[in-house]
Amino acid sequence: xxxxxxxxxxxxxxxxxxxxxxxxxxxxxxxxxxxxxxxxxxxxxxxxxxxxxxxxxxxxxxxxxxxxxxxxxxxxxxxxxxxxxxxxxxxxxxxxxxxxxxxxxxxxxxxxxxxxxxxxxxxxxxxxxxxxxxxxxxxxxxxxxxxxxxxxxxxx
Numbered sequence: 001x002x003x004x005x006x007x008x009x010x011x012x013x014x015x016x017x018x019x020x021x022x023x024x025x026x027x028x029x030x031x032x033x034x035x036x037x038x039x040x041x042x043x044x045x046x047x048x049x050x051x052x053x054x055x056x057x058x059x060x061x062x063x064x065x066x067x068x069x070x071x072x073x074x075x076x077x078x079x080x081x082x083x084x085x086x087x088x089x090x091x092x093x094x095x096x097x098x099x100x101x102x103x104x105x106x107x108x109x110x111x112x113x114x115x116x117x118x119x120x121x122x123x124x125x126x127x128x129x130x131x132x133x134x135x136x137x138x139x140x141x142x143x144x145x146x147x148x149x150x151x152x153x154x155x156x
Contacts, residue, residue, distance in 0.1 A: 077154035
């Protein structure tokens, strides 16, 4: 029987949040970084939720901090990750703050390992590769720094 990784819960959480990011981008039809109430309803449906128009309207009102009728990706993630915790991966926030990457630079497991190792954080290369793989929507072995930052910041 396969033994469960100590990071398995955290990896599932990271993967879930990556799914939220992908859903947001898929429904942000004009790629302006915002979704309206109709697009929010579409996202919720795509994630398997059967939400009424009133529920979607309430979600929009609760999640829309600026009260402009649009949800930013940060607001959307805050709304959907409030009960999630990063757990043992809080070191990622420290690594994130120390990283000097641009938004569209790619992050690989190897790069993450180098950064955390330089900081004295005890994550193995395999753990770092698993972390990136859990957030890697297209399977290319990397994630943009922008998405990495969004995911980590939404959980800590």
